[in-house]
Amino acid sequence: MIRYPFLEEGATIGVTAPSSGVQEELHDWLKLSCSRMKMKGFNVICGETVWTQVKAKSAQAQLRATELNDMIRDDNIDLIIPPWGGELLIEILEYIDFENLKCKWILGYSDISVLLLAITLKTGIATAHGTNLLDLRGEYTDETTAMWQTVLSTNSGESILQHSSLNYQKEWNAAPSPSVFHLTEQTCWKVITNTNVKIQGRLLGGCIDVIRHLIGTPFGDLQYFQHHYINNEPILWYLENCELNTADLRRSLVQLKLAGWFDHCTGLMFGRSDANRPIDNYTVEDVYKELSEELQIPIIFDIDCGHVPPQMTFINGAYAEVEVEDGKGTVKQYFKP
Known part of the structure; x- marks a missing residue:
């Protein structure tokens, strides 16, 4: 059976970069994205990997995997949203602790979809393919993108309807x-x-x-x-x-x-x-x-x-x-x- 995480109000978002981090000249985008989440009532915890980007990755594979594993194990973190995708997430799969994954949402797309699909196929835990954190930095968000929060707040056994964008x-x-x-x-x-x-x-x-x-x-x-x-x-x-x-x-x-x-x-x-x-x-x-x-x-x-x-x-x-x-x-x- 499939297990579905549930997003509570006032949840804590863990921000880690299992693929690409954010180069220094775009750190303001990341800070703004985090502040937007705080304005929506979330708490935000940023890992070290999000602030670095060298040779097509945020950090070496084991470091990226360790930070992700730690956030998944941390009972104080309810939802994980990477800043964006990248190129080399596949490098970290062999270091992910799939046997002890806690049932919490991971949201993203692009290179992040490697992680999402692998988790669902191996564990039966549902994962969320949708917006990344950097795309939530605006003063307002269109209706299609903004549905991420409603979708992740759906209870197991319930349903949620989405319409194509205008x-x-x-x-x-x-x-x-x-x-x-x-x-x-x-x-x-x-x-x-x-x-x-x-x-x-x-x-x-x-x-x-x-x-x-x-x-x-x-x-x-x-x-x-x-x-x-x-x-x-x-x-x-x-x-x-x-x-x-x-x-x-x-x-x-x-x-x-x-x-x-x-x-x-x-x-x-x-x-x-x-x-x-x-x-x-x-x-x-x-x-x-x-x-x-x-x-x-x-x-x-x-x-x-x-x-x-x-x-x-x-x-x-x-x-x-x-x-x-x-x-x-x-x-x-x-x-x-």
């Missing part, structure tokens, strides 16, 4: 603004198989660039998860592409298929992406169409997930009903044990 951000702009995101483009969720679709299953996913590297390791045993934690219920995958061109995306999806990750799968959802560069006129829509035909399942794309904000909060392990009608999407997640 608009998304076309490009990043670091200029000072009351809101971190500049949502200017109209959101439209799309479906390969037909105009409207309704699918359901246990949610799993993350950034395909990095979670694909869990295949064949002790941290990516999907069959074990299915047998031991969800009674072989169907999987509903959500995936997002950070940097892969279409050929590399296709190779990665075929690898997941050959590894059995799409066995007993009811559908796939793909986030918007600035990557997806065509190779020899081979477009991302071609990739989605081929995969849909091979697996004989619907594929939804351009959803609110990943590096083109805003994004919903998806709970790895939760049972979800996803519906798309006329470009609008709803995701109802049931915190089903």
